[in-house]
Amino acid sequence: MRVSKLVARTLREDPKDAPLRSHNLLLRGGYILQVAAGIYTLMPLAKRVAQKIERIIREEMNRIEGQEITMPVVMPRELWDEAGRYEAVGPEMLRFRDRNGQDMLLGMTHEEPVVQAARAHITSYRQLPVMMYQIQTKFRDEARSRGGLIRVREFTMKDAYSFHTTHEDMIEYYDRCHAAYGRIFRRAGLRDFVDVESDTGMMGGGMSHEFMFLTDVGEDTLFLCGKCGYRANREVARFAFTPADGIAAGPLEKVATPGKKTIEEVSEFLGVGAADTAKAVLYVHGKSDFVFVLIRGDFEVNETKLAKILGKGELRPAQDEEIRALGAVPGYASPVGLDATKFTLLVDETVLRSRNLVTGANEEGFHVRNFNADRDLKGGRAVELATPREGDACATCGGPLRVSRGIEIGNIFQLGTKYSAPMRCEFLDADGKSRPMIMGCYGIGVGRLLASVVEESNDAYGPIWPISIAPYEVHVCVLDAQKGGVGEAAAGLVEKLEAAGVEVLVDDRNEKAGVQFADADLFGVPLRLILSPRNLAQGMVEFKFRGQKASEMWPVDEVPARLAEVISREKSKYLD
């Protein structure tokens, strides 16, 4: 491919509203073009990278016996009603009516149609296990998309679904897919990623894991134990709480705390630590159910866990008027002395297992000291809703938890019979008995993986593509093509390389070295050859790696052979 014809206009300036490194570089290199919020055209360079990523994914999915299919983008409501998700999923699922007045939706995940396919085509245990996958366009109507390809509305996803006769068989396959995911990310050249336990979210089912690219700009918070390897998303992370054993309960006493409403204000005013306080957090669940969560002042409520405890229904923080309506006083609220029939009371272990806390007195300007939940509260359900903090003890081994941030690049779910049971996706077992299939499902976002690789692998001048997914393998800069036979030498060399199957991008423009090098850096091709009149006069071509300053001089005649050797060596780094 010639740079003069490549549809990729590079930008020297930073584009507006693209603070994320990958977003900035993908715009500056002419890889992507925004069509609407969170909706992009992949220009030729990005398309080539995406196709290489897709090829790696395909190879690994086929390696674990996946059968590729294509399910529709547009689906009918009826199908989604079968497992109740048309109603259950929020506004991120785009719904519309077709010209015949039928309710339709744009797929953001494909459990329903794949279950339809399985129940239509699979009848016997002899046909199982089976895995079907697709690489396909999906749409998620995010209210706020951001970060270029990191959080978009329309995206290409590989989604895979496995079907099994038993839970054990599903687990075994889940582990194989887990391993395949590691191979995919390594082959795509991503280095710093981990798998973490995760929430199953709208998918439902049992256990699930997310694959996270570790980066400070990630939206997810992760807790990692360096000692035993426990890793979990904030949404499900557990830790070992250290109880206050052997401390006697003091007498409950009211203290004046005029104008002190926040934990910080109250603890400073009373000369105690945040860990010596209990804070009340009030929520509204569903239409109008009030939920009182009592948690120690130095911890935060994990709302994902809370939502799971409460079940179906929207969850939101209560407003001051709602708090007052319960008889509580905003800033001085606690369950103490309230009518417990008006709300659900959840008491976190951080409060239950601490002694002599300061909490609200439900009276303007007053708190109480020496609050002890087991003594001072009636009713209430014991829960574990506290989010761990950096350094908290690992629930598995007691080692200190480390906090990281990450971008989710893949996920795997043990679905069980969540879809197969209501949709009657059944098989006949060896005894002729009909049973629902046991399912797993497995996703990877292609564009997000592409952007994550850029986020991890770049320098001040542009992306540095791993050769396994680079848009081209070699970038040939041709300086002063008119002089000293450089143009002819370059043409001959490119022809030879292409004939040998090398993917070459050649800068055939009449541009100065500075412009050519700057564009080459933005295109990020990992290997570079530079032809100039001076070097060619000595029979030499300059070779360098993208991202490295050092270069080598190669005799012209040796270029094809030496390059083949380098390509082969570089590629071998990404085999798995």
Add this chain to the structure above:
Amino acid sequence: MRVSKLVARTLREDPKDAPLRSHNLLLRGGYILQVAAGIYTLMPLAKRVAQKIERIIREEMNRIEGQEITMPVVMPRELWDEAGRYEAVGPEMLRFRDRNGQDMLLGMTHEEPVVQAARAHITSYRQLPVMMYQIQTKFRDEARSRGGLIRVREFTMKDAYSFHTTHEDMIEYYDRCHAAYGRIFRRAGLRDFVDVESDTGMMGGGMSHEFMFLTDVGEDTLFLCGKCGYRANREVARFAFTPADGIAAGPLEKVATPGKKTIEEVSEFLGVGAADTAKAVLYVHGKSDFVFVLIRGDFEVNETKLAKILGKGELRPAQDEEIRALGAVPGYASPVGLDATKFTLLVDETVLRSRNLVTGANEEGFHVRNFNADRDLKGGRAVELATPREGDACATCGGPLRVSRGIEIGNIFQLGTKYSAPMRCEFLDADGKSRPMIMGCYGIGVGRLLASVVEESNDAYGPIWPISIAPYEVHVCVLDAQKGGVGEAAAGLVEKLEAAGVEVLVDDRNEKAGVQFADADLFGVPLRLILSPRNLAQGMVEFKFRGQKASEMWPVDEVPARLAEVISREKSKYLD
């Protein structure tokens, strides 16, 4: 791949509501699964065929220097307003609001985003010509989908767009793409197809061609001249009308034709031919513009041409009350004696160049004889709106036109500046002057091509896939696997073949020959090996072609080599 695990349930019975052969066989072979009207899941076998078709398309598009991109499925109204198509396109374009209240649409063609990409990335004549293409999901909200993959609502399409500095350059590229299309269809194994001149429809622009698979079940009517090669879709087909020269005009006279309203009734009653009559066809265009078309009784009005003459606005036949409101009498209508200011009068050449016709008298129960438009009509615009008939003379060479039916499998358009001008997609020419790019566009429906190949290549038992797009190259039937070492021999053979890169489907089920052969026929794999205890005892394996009765016996050891030879020979038939 083992048949026991392949997700493809075959049906022995004809499915309901699938009269089309390809639809019937794609359902019976487990290739496709309907999700909603005109919306299908491609199951593994169909997906493999589609991928091979896509590979052929990609190779041919790259061969004519196409750069692959991916544009979005969901697009914003603003972009489509730029060339006026958000309003202009009918209800087949699906429109909806996203969660932020923005008007969006599902793409059925992608001129707007590709022009956006071109104007953002191309600035100079030096970068032109350029062609960008994608293979992508599209949605067309057909009121009536039919025929399995022949007319669907969601489909995969290759759409390509070229950009040029001059009209001549565009024409040259158009011809290259024209040639590439021929190669694509031939490589995909389609035999009976032609290119025809066609209407540009909603695309607009200048000339266009459709590629038609010729089949009696096609929805399009085509006129083909066997003498000079003229070929056109009914919508644009021209012919040479033979005028009635040298006949003197007779006196206009009113004749009673009580109760005779249709051309058949009138001509029979008066003892004349349909060619001796002129019929009036009344339309309403736009909100309430009346259009009177006068055409000879033995011809039909080409409404596509009529719509083009009239320009923007809906076109529909007028109702009887509307005809009466103009002063005309339904069944006895003609423009004779009417107030010509109330309507647009279009007189077809078939009337203008005929003599002494019978036409309506605008009086219940009466017609006139010896109507001669040049004498008896005032005003009126001469038009050529008649649709040719089988045997009419070719407009180019006078040879007889033959009528065929066809399914459109591809189309190419000379768009000119229809999109680039309003969207200001401009380049700087060598003189530094800004000019709109000249465009062409080029589409192929992947699923429709797949179905067309089945429609053309099948027998009573199933599809007969060309090896170039077959889901697998070889189907291995294993009969009585438990006896005489057949199972082991088959496993060994399959391993050898797969190691050599052959795509093998092996029937490892414990099924009788009849069941295995019936399924093999439905899977349609072009080459077949049959292992049985009897043949194996003699060291032989049976080989046959799908669709042929004759078979050969091959010594077991020679199978890999002989098969490689057959595969290579068969594949060479589809090279181009």
